[in-house]
Amino acid sequence: MTLKDISFDLPPHLIADRPSERRGDDRLLVLSTKTGKRSHRHFSEITQILDRGTLCIVNNSKVRKSRLVLVDDRGKEVSVLFSHPHDAERKSWAVLLPRASRKKPGEMFQAPEGRVFTLKYRERELWIGSFSDPVDEVFFQQYGHVPLPPYMKREDRPDDETRYQTVYAEIPGSSAAPTAGLHFTPEILTKMQETGIEIAAVTLHVGLGTFLPIRTHDVTQHRMHTEEYEVPPSTALALNKALDEERPILAVGTTSLRTLESAVEAEGRFQPKRGNTDLFIHPGYAFRVTRFLLTNFHTPGSTLLLLVAALAGLKLVLDTYQEAIQKEYRFFSYGDAMLFDPR
Numbered sequence: 001m002t003l004k005d006i007s008f009d010l011p012p013h014l015i016a017d018r019p020s021e022r023r024g025d026d027r028l029l030v031l032s033t034k035t036g037k038r039s040h041r042h043f044s045e046i047t048q049i050l051d052r053g054t055l056c057i058v059n060n061s062k063v064r065k066s067r068l069v070l071v072d073d074r075g076k077e078v079s080v081l082f083s084h085p086h087d088a089e090r091k092s093w094a095v096l097l098p099r100a101s102r103k104k105p106g107e108m109f110q111a112p113e114g115r116v117f118t119l120k121y122r123e124r125e126l127w128i129g130s131f132s133d134p135v136d137e138v139f140f141q142q143y144g145h146v147p148l149p150p151y152m153k154r155e156d157r158p159d160d161e162t163r164y165q166t167v168y169a170e171i172p173g174s175s176a177a178p179t180a181g182l183h184f185t186p187e188i189l190t191k192m193q194e195t196g197i198e199i200a201a202v203t204l205h206v207g208l209g210t211f212l213p214i215r216t217h218d219v220t221q222h223r224m225h226t227e228e229y230e231v232p233p234s235t236a237l238a239l240n241k242a243l244d245e246e247r248p249i250l251a252v253g254t255t256s257l258r259t260l261e262s263a264v265e266a267e268g269r270f271q272p273k274r275g276n277t278d279l280f281i282h283p284g285y286a287f288r289v290t291r292f293l294l295t296n297f298h299t300p301g302s303t304l305l306l307l308v309a310a311l312a313g314l315k316l317v318l319d320t321y322q323e324a325i326q327k328e329y330r331f332f333s334y335g336d337a338m339l340f341d342p343r
Helices: 043-049 137-143 179-183 186-194 233-244 252-264 302-311 315-327
Strands: 027-032 038-042 055-059 061-063 069-073 077-085 090-094 108-110 118-121 126-131 171-175 196-206 228-229 249-252 275-279 292-298 338-341
Touching: 027 043, 027 179, 027 315, 038 043, 038 252, 043 186, 055 233, 055 252, 090 118, 118 179, 126 292, 179 292, 196 233, 196 252, 228 233, 228 252, 233 249, 249 252, 252 292, 252 302, 302 315, 302 338
Parallel strands: 027 338, 055 196, 055 249, 061 171, 249 292
Antiparallel strands: 027 038, 069 077, 069 108, 077 090, 090 126, 108 118, 118 126, 196 228, 228 275, 292 338
């Protein structure tokens, strides 16, 4: 399977570079992976679509304001995206920066508060560098920018700080939003619980590896960067109970799905767990927990497109995307939603 096999043409005007006027005011394409039937709904109708007793797993990772503007030795400003700390002291960080292949170990950049960031070595597309002093979340909150995807082609605005964040975000650490969750409002979540839909949280800190391009000829040979995840005790208990009672388990977003598939134990049970995953899901993967997924529309040639192709089959996914394009759904992070329903 090559990049050509997972590519499609997308009219530029369908790329959502801004959120809908009101959170939750989005469309929802529902695809039955069993029959291939498609229906076009509104996201607020999610409570009418999901069965009572469904366990909905959300990712409560919070987006860090991880884009910092640094100054190189020539006095030029450079936008650097900080992915994740590389040591316990939070001095060493993995970063993505422009013209990475031209950079050399030892290059230094001036950071806010008189800190200096020095490049050390390169790991694939990312550089590992270190600050002269440790940095904490307060530092990023004060000096950082919201790490909007580059296809938006604009600077972040004040409202991005809330809209590029789920309403249930709790634990800072992501370099990109778990975007399927951006559609939920407190009112929708309350209505879900009132109609018997259970909600539980996992944490997966979204790293840059999720969105880096595939560079292998055979796309299935791509290697993912690792991301940190956690399944807390209450969620492990809820998952085991749902499995025992044969209730549907809905993963909200590919990050939640990858967390479930990474954390489930050999006997198909869950324990409270914290770990790292580089799980790469592509066609041929045998799902162990759920084939019920709420997600957004993904970019051509991406690992996320391969994941949904593993759920529904590549042809059905691409055909469905073509229908979404014809009906002018909004694509990518700030776009509309899609529900993969195995019924």
